Amino acid sequence: MSRFSPISRPGAPRATGAARSPGGSRKSGAPRAPQLLTEVLSRTDAFAPLRAGVEQIAAIQRDLGALLPDYLATSIEPGFIKDGKLALFAAHNALAARLRHLEPRLVADLQARGWPIDGVRIRVRPQAVKEPPQPKQARMTPVGAAALATLSETLPPSPLQEALAKMAARHLRRR
Structure with a gap:
């Protein structure tokens, strides 16, 4: 059993859209160009709530980038505001602890920027482990x-x- 729907697999027949050849490529020629998420979400009213949420998270991310030190801003991901609490996801426990120390000031600063929050909910969401750098292969004559x-x-x-x-x-x- 595949974890992908039949529509998402390359070469699978589609109910709508361009016809595909047996190899799975488009008959029209060139592949589709990447599109902005906001452009895709603005095509139909069904995506309006999702678009509003994406725009809200992007705006919170910009404000966090302006309010937090660089090392924190790049390792923190904002979530949605629920019951007056802003969800913040830290990359690891040390950053979450540092963020908890800054919480009162951060809440006050976000309120001053117009965000309707009365607190933050800090959670740890580990990021994928990066591959270690390749060992140096320096050559000397x-x-x-x-x-x-x-x-x-x-x-x-x-x-x-x-x-x-x-x-x-x-x-x-x-x-």
């Missing part, structure tokens, strides 16, 4: 590695001399 080895031999014993000798040996060994 044999001449450069030999120059480092020579330099390390001329220096008196020290942490710098040991580091240069180790680096020269590692790059000479690769060759």
